[in-house]
Amino acid sequence: MEVKLKNNEKTVFICSSCGYNSVKWYGKCPECSEWNSFEETVIKKEPLSKSKTSKTMTAHTSVASTISSIQFPEHIRLKTGLSEFDRVLGGGIVKGSAVLLSGEPGIGKSTLLLQICDSVCKYGKVLYVSGEESAAQIKLRATRLGVNSDNLLVLCETNLSEIMPEIDVINPTVVIIDSIQTMYDEDLTSYPGSVTQVKQCAMRLLNKAKANDMAIMIVGHVNKDGAIAGPKVVEHIVDAVLYFEGEKQHAYRIIRAAKNRFGSTNEIGVFEMVETGLSEVENPSAMLLSQRPRGVSGSCAVCVVDGTRPIIAEIQALVSPSYLPNPKRMSSGLDYNRSSLILAVLEKRLGYRFSTQDIYINVAGGLRIDEPSSDMATALALISSYKDIAIPDDVIVFGEIGLAGECRSVSHVEMRINEAVRLGFKTIAVPHRTLKNLKKSFEGVKIYPVRSVFDLLKLIDA
Numbered sequence: 065m066e067v068k069l070k071n072n073e074k075t076v077f078i079c080s081s082c083g084y085n086s087v088k089w090y091g092k093c094p095e096c097s098e099w100n101s102f103e104e105t106v107i108k109k110e111p112l113s114k115s116k117t118s119k120t121m122t123a124h125t126s127v128a129s130t131i132s133s134i135q136f137p138e139h140i141r142l143k144t145g146l147s148e149f150d151r152v153l154g155g156g157i158v159k160g161s162a163v164l165l166s167g168e169p170g171i172g173k174s175t176l177l178l179q180i181c182d183s184v185c186k187y188g189k190v191l192y193v194s195g196e197e198s199a200a201q202i203k204l205r206a207t208r209l210g211v212n213s214d215n216l217l218v219l220c221e222t223n224l225s226e227i228m229p230e231i232d233v234i235n236p237t238v239v240i241i242d243s244i245q246t247m248y249d250e251d252l253t254s255y256p257g258s259v260t261q262v263k264q265c266a267m268r269l270l271n272k273a274k275a276n277d278m279a280i281m282i283v284g285h286v287n288k289d290g291a292i293a294g295p296k297v298v299e300h301i302v303d304a305v306l307y308f309e310g311e312k313q314h315a316y317r318i319i320r321a322a323k324n325r326f327g328s329t330n331e332i333g334v335f336e337m338v339e340t341g342l343s344e345v346e347n348p349s350a351m352l353l354s355q356r357p358r359g360v361s362g363s364c365a366v367c368v369v370d371g372t373r374p375i376i377a378e379i380q381a382l383v384s385p386s387y388l389p390n391p392k393r394m395s396s397g398l399d400y401n402r403s404s405l406i407l408a409v410l411e412k413r414l415g416y417r418f419s420t421q422d423i424y425i426n427v428a429g430g431l432r433i434d435e436p437s438s439d440m441a442t443a444l445a446l447i448s449s450y451k452d453i454a455i456p457d458d459v460i461v462f463g464e465i466g467l468a469g470e471c472r473s474v475s476h477v478e479m480r481i482n483e484a485v486r487l488g489f490k491t492i493a494v495p496h497r498t499l500k501n502l503k504k505s506f507e508g509v510k511i512y513p514v515r516s517v518f519d520l521l522k523l524i525d526a
Contacts, residue, residue: 077102078259083297096296105260106253142238142279145183148334148344149176151371152306152319154327157184157238160277161326162270164244164299166284167308172317172335172342173283176308177240178202178211179341185215188237191230195222195246209341222256224249224265228272236278241269243283244298266298299323309432316351316430317342331371349376349487352429358457362449365460365489366441367480368433374476374483376460378428379438381445386422397427398442399434406443406465413469413517416450437474439465440493444520453524458490461514461523463498469517471495478502485509493523 078085080103084095092099141156150156157163167173174197181190190213194202199218206212217234221227224247231239241247247265248256255261266282273280282302299305303325310317319333334345345351353376357363362381367374379398386392395403403425407418425442427433440463448455462480464472473495474480484492485506492506496513514520 075104075106078105079103080259081296083259083263103259105258142184142187144180146176146180146333146335146342146344147346149180149319151373152321152324152327152331152333153304154324154331157279157281158303158326159237159279160274161303162266162273162280162282162301163304163306164282164284164302165306165308166286168286171308171310172337173308174242175205175209175341176335177242177281177283178205179209181216181238181240182209182211182213184238185213189215189217189234190238190240191217191219191234191236192240192242193219193221193227194242195220196243208339222246222248224268225251228268231272231276231278235276238279238281239269239273240281241283243285245285263297263301266301270301310430316345318431328371331373348431349374349483352377352431353487356428356457359454361452361454362445364441364445364448364455365484366433366438367460367462367484368435368437369476369479374479375431376483376487377431377433379433379441379445380426380428381442381449382424383418383421383446383449386420388422391420392422392424394423395425397430397432398425398438402436402439403442405467406439407446409465409467409469410443410446410517414447414521416447418446418450421450435474436464437462437480439463440471440495440514440520443517444493444523447520448524451524455524456491458488459493459523460484460489460491461493461520463493463495463514465517471514471516471519473497473501478504481506481509481511491523493520 076085076087077089079093079095079098079101081093081098081101082096084093089102093101141158143156144150165173165177181192184190192202199220202218217236219227219230244262244266245257248261249264249268252260252264269280269282304321305323307320307322308317309320315337317335317337321327321329321331323329334348335342336345353365356378362383364379365376366379367376393404407423410416411418423446441461443465444455444461463474466472477494477498481492490508491510491512493512493514496515499511499513512523
């Protein structure tokens with residue numbers, strides 16, 4: 065049945081990826097080249113005469129001020145009580161900022177935000193707006209987490225026209241929106257969660273945060289591809305975009321910053337899901353190595369750096385003969401293309417026939433490694449599993465591998481070595497060019513220089 069539109073309404077098609085709108089449907093977006101991303105939306109047209117009259121009658125209220133006259137508030141950053149979360153934000157929640165926290169359903173986003181309310185309530189009132197749960201459900205979680213403060217107010221509402229007046233009345237220090245996909249503006253005819261609604265609601269919330277100098281934490285869902293649901297323009301509107309990662313089957317969770325106007329995007333926060341909520345993991349290296357097997361082939365330790373934090377992880381490789389026409393290849397926690405590159409280098413330079421083997425590579429603990437300093441450890445784990453010779457437990461390796469089989473230097477070498485020494489590693493294999501940059505010696509530790517993949521063989525043949 066065809067839907068009849070009113071005189072002041074029109075139908076447009078909006079790209080859910082970039083926000084590009086058109087009067088007709090496209091299979092491929094002309095702006096961002098995404099396929100099947102256009103959604104049909106009905107919007108109201110404002111009469112031209114009305115818009116001109118409103119602009120003429122509106123008084124000029126915005127006044128520019130000199131930068132020297134701007135004063136910092138007493139608490140420019142609000143501590144959340146979770147140092148791992150503060151680290152990712154750059155030191156705490158900045159007043160007047162908008163933070164978008166995204167993650168898969170059930171990963172612990174609502175739990176994390178409810179936990180930080182207990183500490184943030186010391187600075188002022190916190191308004192928790194929920195469009196997915198009832199007040200009794202929120203109270204049940206708060207009781208389990210031990211959160212109980214008179215400065216924490218709960219509002220179960222999805223209509224933004226009802227939420228905005230309540231924000232003006234309460235004047236909270238922090239507003240939590242859970243989630244942006246459930247909110248809607250009654251002036252728009254599109255349904256909640258659509259491109260238009262998500263963009264309009266996020267924009268109104270941001271304007272409220274800037275005008276009233278309050279911080280707004282927004283929860284965003286992710287789609288099946290792992291990206292934040294809704295238009296990409298929402299990520300440009302907010303000041304910080306945080307991704308809450310981790311497998312629901314595992315107890316550990318990681319928060320990464322994809323965008324942060326008030327801090328670094330290289331920091332990560334590590335948490336463990338326990339009965340009483342999310343617990344901070346202050347020593348991720350010890351946690352990741354706590355269940356490392358001893359005397360087993362295919363296991364190699366590596367030290368990576370996320371922001372200012374060195375983390376020692378375990379890379380596991382399993383190489384077994386394949387009886388399939390196309391041997392299996394699987395990589396978890398490492399980039400698949402990078403793993404394929406390392407396999408090609410080992411097969412070309414060392415003569416190992418990985419083409420007849422099923423190969424599985426995994427980073428233990430659910431950690432994801434993106435930097436190339438893990439190349440040498442991945443190569444050594446593959447060689448160890450292929451030859452079925454265990455790597456000594458006190459050996460740790462880090463460095464990049466080139467296509468010629470050479471081992472290239474990486475940054476923060478002393479920081480990585482200090483972390484390895486602290487956890488008891490006695491043999492540290494590093495690219496040979498990094499030795500000249502070391503400013504101090506390490507007693508009781510053997511620094512093993514590696515020039516190419518041929519030198520890696522000495523670590524397991526010795």
